[in-house]
Amino acid sequence: MVKKFHLTLNVNGEQKELLIDPRRSLLDVLRNDLxxxxxxxxxxSGDCGACTVILNGKAxxxxxxxxxxxxxxxxxxVEGITPADGLHPVQKSLVEDGGIQCGFCTTGMVMAAIALLDSIPHPTEEDVREGLAGxxxxxxxxxxxxxxVMNVERK
Ligand code: FES
Ligand code: FES
Incomplete structure (x- = not known):
């Protein structure tokens, strides 16, 4: 039997303490435990980006x-960036500019875009394409x- 791991995680500003199987992915813990x-x-398998979250500031x-x-x-x-009464500026811009996609891929794109804009507030088209490449x-x-994504800062 695998020894459980005591995990301390700050998730969306809240401290969480969990006992987990150390072989489990962060995605699994976020979805199923939290x-x-x-x-x-x-x-x-790391190819589609639908599971993107921001870990210590990085997508x-x-x-x-x-x-x-x-x-x-x-x-x-994505639950941590969405205000209760509205949308994050990135979400808003995607809606306004017709960039919103299906519910499956969009949350990952939003998180990747937020991480990108945090590190490059005025990205070029190339920066955005690179930031969303995954x-x-x-x-x-x-x-x-x-x-x-390029228009977020201009609004
Ligand atoms: S589910 Fe993680 S990259 Fe596709
Ligand atoms: S995967 Fe194509 S719209 Fe979401």
Whole structure:
């Protein structure tokens, strides 16, 4: 039997203490233990970006991250950036500029865009394309998504 790991995690500003199997992914713990289902399980292999969350200020694929490796870390999920009475500026811009995609891929794109804008407040088109390169959607050409992210700061 695998010895349980005592995990301390700050999630969306709240301190969480959990006893977990050390082999589990951060995505699994967020969705199943903490009931934060905004990060989605798409490929479960690091390819699609649907599970993107912000770990210590950086966008990461939570399906490829062991929860135990995040002990003492800070995680922001889409639930943590969305105000109760509205939308985050990135979400708003995606809606206004027609960049909103399906519920499955959008949350990952939002989190990747927020992490990008935190490090590059005025990104070029190339910066945005690079920042969202890990977030796949086969239903779009990405043009409106990229424009929406570039427009966040101008609104
Ligand atoms: S579910 Fe994590 S990258 Fe696809
Ligand atoms: S995967 Fe979400 S719109 Fe294509």
């Amino acid at each position: 009931e934060l289902r905004g990060a989605h399980r798409g490929c479960d 990461i694929t939570s399906c490829m991250t062991l929860a135990a490796d995040c002990d003492g870390d800070s995680v922001i999920t 977030n796949l959607c086969r239903c779009t050409g990405y043009k409106k998504i990229v424009e929406a």
